[in-house]
Amino acid sequence: EKMVYFYGGGIAEGSAKMKNLLGGKGANLAEMARLGLPVPAGFTITTEVCDYYWKHDRKFPETLEAEVDKAMKKLEEVSGKKFGDKDNPLLVSVRSGAAVSMPGMMDTILNLGLNDETVEALAKNTGNPRFAYDAYRRFMQMFGDVALGIPHHDFEEALNKVKEEKGVKLDIELEAEDFKKVVELYKEIYRKAGKEFPQDPKKQLWIAIEAVFGSWMNERAIKYRAINGIKEGELLGTAVNVVMMVFGNMGEDSGTGVCFTRDPNTGEKVKYGEYLPNAQGEDVVAGIRTPYPLEKLNEMMPDVYKQLTEIMDKLELHYKDMQDIEFTVEKGKLYFLQTRTGKRTAKAAVKIAVDLVKEGLIDKATAVMRVAPDQIDKLLHPAFDEEEIKKAQEIGEGLPASPGAATGKVVFSADDAEKLAKEGTPVILVRPETSPEDVGGMNAAEGILTATGGMTSHAAVVARGMGKPAIVGAGEIVIDEEAKEFEARGVKVKEGDWISIDGTTGKVYLGKVKTIKPKGLEGEVAELLEFADEIRVLGVRANADIPRDATVARNFGAEGIGLCRTEHMFFEGDRIQKMRRMIVSKTVEQREAALEELLPLQKEDFKGLFEAMEGFPVTIRLLDPPLHEFLPNDEEQMKELAPQLGVSVEELKEIVENLHEFNPMMGHRGVRLAITYPEIAVMQTKAIILAAIEMVKEGKKVKPEIMIPLVGTVKELEYLDKIVRETADKLIEEAGVDLEYKVGTMIEVPRGAVTADEIAKVAEFFSFGTNDLTQMTLGFSRDDYGKYINDYIEKGIYEKDPFKHVDQTGVGRMVKIAKDYGRSVNPELKLGVCGEHGGDPESIEFFHKTQLDYVSCSPYRVPIARLAAAQAAV
Ligand code: ADP
Ligand code: MG
Ligand code: MG
Incomplete structure (x- = not known):
């Protein structure tokens, strides 16, 4: 097996296609050489060697050394220099590089091959001893720090000492003789650390190679992989690139x-x-x-x-x-x-993808794959409230490194950021600059602010990748790390004080500023999502209960409402009182009278939803939650409420007690309510159909879908279906209009799923309520599973939170069974998902594969779902 790939002098053994084997850096260096571009020659040791190294107790394959020697020979030929030669020495850099770019890995070592002899040659050949000794001390510093773990700080101190002695401030004011002194001090540092600085270039090379492979498993690299969702074993390891030095200095x-x-x-x-x-x-x-x-x-x-x-x-x-x-x-x-x-940035990702299509470089499917769904999410994320920001005190400005607005308490270390964020405190990480050790803290922070560095500094690059708002190079900000405070424009800001940063403008503000979400889709985002719409097969609807949310959803491109939770309407204004009167009714007549008052209100709500949805289907779920949710449970409130409801306090108490359930999630709710109180279903049906009739009379299109929740047996559905249809048909006939509606059910009780062939004979559609279906299939209470789910994930029992990403093996199979059974008796059966999973890209991919008709999610996730559905179809 070949372990070393050479490029340079007009040849390249590797290519861009070999990323997994050569790492991104190595593969692209080879590719550039292939293209005939000016690249300093070099060679790449494969990621397979890294894998071998870690699997064989940190040993290399026996023949590696010979292969490296051979590549080195070639490099000498191509460069016309010799490694370790005292007349014309070849110098190289040693660089890490995995298939995925990973800032957590080993830093590059430059100028390798320098020693007491070769430095003289470099001085002579360049005619620049100052340059040569500066290069030497830089190498000693990087090599000591990166390969041998000698604190960087020790070297800096020695350098500063020489500067101080000379009475200068900057490196550029030092001369060759000074750097010679620095070199001697550095040797001393090596000795004090119990290490020998190796004079033998070959030894230097092998120590550096081992350091690179060793860095694959260092804490920061492991952390980086964890944060970025790179699984153990997903990558073979890092490659090592040995590249001929060229000098920019x-x-x-x-x-x-x-x-x-x-x-x-x-x-x-x-x-x-x-x-x-x-x-x-x-x-x-x-x-x-x-x-x-x-x-x-x-x-x-x-x-x-x-x-x-x-x-x-x-x-x-x-x-x-x-x-x-x-x-x-x-x-x-x-x-x-x-x-x-x-x-x-997310914004740039979208624009570039769309522009490249317009320029004819890529097709729409490629463009759609270039943008991650959560990047779209970021685009729809916060900016400062314009009024509030006008009033805020600006205390500094830096480079706008990563857009978006963030507000939080100031911390000065990555550790503190992680600690506070864990407690739920939003923090802004303020640092002179950041380094790979800070990645965990950056991830935990709401935003990042640094005093030095440019747009390509570590802080800027990492923040952009994370989609975190960041400002870098804010020179006005003078940080005192010891005292945990900074001063800017005469204002002292201490640890724990609130600041706000705008990564889009680069401005820093004192205090907490309200952030708001942008409203709609426009420009390239809208265009990209249109590409997505052309490609996707899965429909995208929204879960929306009120016209305002429905309008947002429609503007985001929702093709209907997949779930309207009617109960939410009952909490608005004084409706709750009417609802309560309905609940405390002693007779059917009383109940019907109370419902009669609710009907016109519901009708108006539904009409608003129909209007907002412009003729797209609107699925309305009949009342679902247990009734006790509408009643107070403390004494005081009951006392106040009883007379208003026309019952005694004792009676009200008794009603509340009667409604109390040990396990309300499995209580008197969903279709069970309608079995007991069919008049509620009648009223809701009337409201839906009357609203629809009005729409038809106004000449508008409307597609109501009435959905019965929590069905476990076809008999429940048959009972309700009859009531709903009789009520609806009578109204439609009386109105003398043409109106079609559908009656369907949620599939969220496992019994419903496994008897879907019976249920589908009655239902015109299924909507998978994957929240409850997950709860009941796994037997995990949605309210309490947080207490133990992390143990499950840590121990690998469930890979992921099953309420976030659908459990494909269990719940997913339930969905598939219901689909197959359902369609076997009713090929026309419409199938959708209205649980939280409907907005989760990974779950969306599964629902696409399962050949459902649509997903329904919260309005703000509609764009994400459109993109994810398209990606599933590519
Ligand atoms: P990173 O992956 O952190 O970007 P690199 O391996 O690209 O690390 O190297 C860091 C810096 O060192 C880069 O700016 C690069 O240009 C420079 N560098 C690396 N190898 C050489 C070389 N052979 N000659 C000159 N500069 C080099
Ligand atoms: Mg680089
Ligand atoms: Mg449910």
């Missing part, structure tokens, strides 16, 4: 930068990036120096800029997606060090 005709082929924030088709003259790559990424916009390169070296932009276009055309590119200029010569699919 050889003077003003050298430099380094990062660029994007489109703006990763807005998605605009403009070249975007940052450039830092006379610097090595890690200076930009670490956010230590704040770089210039890319145009700086155009000013300094227009020819190089032109070549860069031409190749940017070429790369985008080749990969058919926005690219994030790292490049270095060494003495006027351009090199590409990395290209990958660029991380982008």
Whole structure:
């Protein structure tokens, strides 16, 4: 099995297709070499070696060393230099890179191959001893920190000591002799740490290779994988890239930068990036120096800029997606060090996908797959309340690194962020800059604010990926980490104080500011969802109880209402009193009289829903919850209420006690209520049909669907079906209009599911109430399962929360059985889902595969469901 893939000198053994084997970085370096682009030569050790290493007690395959030696030879040939040579030494970088880009892994080691001898050669050959010794001490520092675990801080201290002694502040003020001193101090640091700095380049290389493979299992990498839902064993491991060094720090005709082929924030088709003259790559990424916009390169070296932009276009055309590119200029010569699919904001993801379709680069199905459903969710997420933000005190401004508004209490460490967030406190993580150790805290925070760094600094990149609002490089903010406070524009902000940040504008505000959700879909989002609509097979409806929600849903593209919970209407205004009067009725006549008062109100509600849905079907569920939910249970309230309801306090108490149930979830509710009190079903049917008749008379289209909840046997449904139809047909006949309606049932009781062939003879549609179906199939109470579900997930008994993602093996099978049985007797049977799962992309995929007709979800999730349904169909 081949373990090392070489590229350079006009050949490339790997290609972009080999991401799993070579990691993203290695595969794309090979691909760029294939395209004939200027890439420093190098080789990649495969992810399979990483896998082997961890499965064999940290040993390498026997023949690996020989393969690496051979690749090194080739690299020497191509570069014309020799590894460890004291006249013309080859220097390399050692870089990690898995199939999925993972900021949690090992940092890159640059300038490997330097030692006391080769540094002299580098000095002589470049005619620049200062550069050579700076490179050497940088290598010693990175190697010590990254490969041997010597604290970074120790090296910084030594460097600062030399600066202090010389009375200077900046690195650039140091000279060759100073860096020589630094090198000696660094050697001392190695010794104190009980390590030897290896002079042998080959030893350096192997220690670095092992460090990369070792980093696969470090805490931060494991955490990163966990946060990003990458399962154990899903990836083989990381690859190791050994790449010939090129130097961006050889003077003003050298430099380094990062660029994007489109703006990763807005998605605009403009070249975007940052450039830092006379610097090595890690200076930009670490956010230590704040770089210039890319145009700086155009000013300094227009020819190089032109070549860069031409190749940017070429790369985008080749990969058919926005690219994030790292490049270095060494003495006027351009090199590409990395290209990958660029991380982008939700907004940019949508715009780029839609634009690429318009530009003819990708088709609609590809575009739809390019945007994750939860990115659409983010787009519909908070911005500040405009009125409130006008009044808020602005205390600083930085770079708008990741859009969205966030408000929370200030914390200064990732640990504190995680701690407070766990307690439910919203926090804003404020740091000088962030590093991979902070990822957990960033994930826990509502938003992130840093004092230094640019748009491609760690904080910016990670926050964008997470969809967290972030501001970086807010230089006005002076942080005192010890004292846990910062000062900005003369205001002192302490740990625990509220601040608000707007990642879209880059502005920081004092205090808590209300955030609001945007209203509708427009522009590219709407276009992308239209693509989705063309592709998807599954219908998308909304769960909405009142006209206002129905309108929101309709604007989000809902094709009907899959669930209207009529009980919610009874809580509005003084209706609850009428409802209560109905409940305390002693005779059918009394009850009917009370219902008579509710009828016109319900009728108006339904008419509003029909109006909002513009002729799309509206499924209305007859009263579902147990009646005690409408009555108070404390003494005081009962005393107040009894006279209003025309009963004595004692009578009311007795009624409440009678209604009390040990297990209300399995109590007197759903169809059972209608079995006892058919007059309730009659009233609701009347309200629905009368509303529909009015619509018809106004010349409008209407499709009412009356849904009976909690059916377990066909006999329940038969009983109700008869009542509903008799009531409805009589009204329709009297009105002399043409009106079609459907009567169907929820499938949420397991008995209903397994006798679906009987039920489907009566029902015209099934709507799977997967919340109750999950509850009753698993026997997990929806109200209490939170106490133990995490134990189940941790122990791998259920993989996921079954109320969030449908349990496909159990509940899913129940759905499938009901579908098969139901359609076997009634091929026309309409099938939908109205539980929470109707808005969950993973569950939606399952419902698509199960060939249901539609899902129904909360109005704000309709766009997500449209996209997820399309993705399921691609
Ligand atoms: P990351 O995955 O964190 O981006 P990289 O391996 O890409 O890490 O390296 C970090 C920085 O070091 C990048 O800016 C890159 O351009 C620079 N770098 C890596 N290898 C070389 C090399 N051979 N010559 C010059 N710069 C390099
Ligand atoms: Mg990189
Ligand atoms: Mg239910």
